[in-house]
Amino acid sequence: MTRVLVLNGPNLGRLGTREPEIYGTATHDDLADACAAEGKALGLDVEVRQTDDEATYLSWLHDSADNGGPDALILNPAAWTHTSVAVRDAAAALTVPYVEVHLSNPLSREEFRHTSYTAGNAVGVVAGFGVDSYRLALRGLAARLAD
Numbered sequence: 001m002t003r004v005l006v007l008n009g010p011n012l013g014r015l016g017t018r019e020p021e022i023y024g025t026a027t028h029d030d031l032a033d034a035c036a037a038e039g040k041a042l043g044l045d046v047e048v049r050q051t052d053d054e055a056t057y058l059s060w061l062h063d064s065a066d067n068g069g070p071d072a073l074i075l076n077p078a079a080w081t082h083t084s085v086a087v088r089d090a091a092a093a094l095t096v097p098y099v100e101v102h103l104s105n106p107l108s109r110e111e112f113r114h115t116s117y118t119a120g121n122a123v124g125v126v127a128g129f130g131v132d133s134y135r136l137a138l139r140g141l142a143a144r145l146a147d
């Protein structure tokens with residue numbers, strides 16, 4: 001079965017209580033359940049992980065570039081999107097496609113969120129639809145992987 005790995009960055013484990021007016025009321029567990037259900041409907045095996053530790057996030061990206069890694073990824077690097085050349089470089093070294101996802105639309109928010117270091121190597125970006133951003137990204141990846 002086609003495997004998709006979803007990697008969520010810092011503070012996304014606080015979903016549900018963190019600034020719900022921006023990020024909604026779904027928890028990270030709700031997000032993971034939504035991804036698994038959407039994946040099942042699309043015939044994808046979806047695994048969702050979250051960390052606040054950049055080294056862990058980098059090691060997941062490194063492992064994903066090795067043989068036996070997933071067939072595609074969805075990355076929400078959260079704040080690292082706007083700060084981390086290291087995450088950008090590890091994402092650039094992936095050999096499978098990835099979609100960058102955001103719950104909010106960073107381009108409609110503070111100016112420091114208008115730069116993404118990590119989107120440049122993505123096959124696409126989905127932002128602003130809350131948890132649906134992940135569902136839409138899974139649909140896009142399923143279509144691309146079927147090509």
Ligand code: DQA
Nearest residue numbers: 011078079102103104106113
């Ligand atoms: C975010 C947007 C980022 O600007 C922010 O730092 C996050 C979440 C989003 O999903 O909307 O933590 O990636």
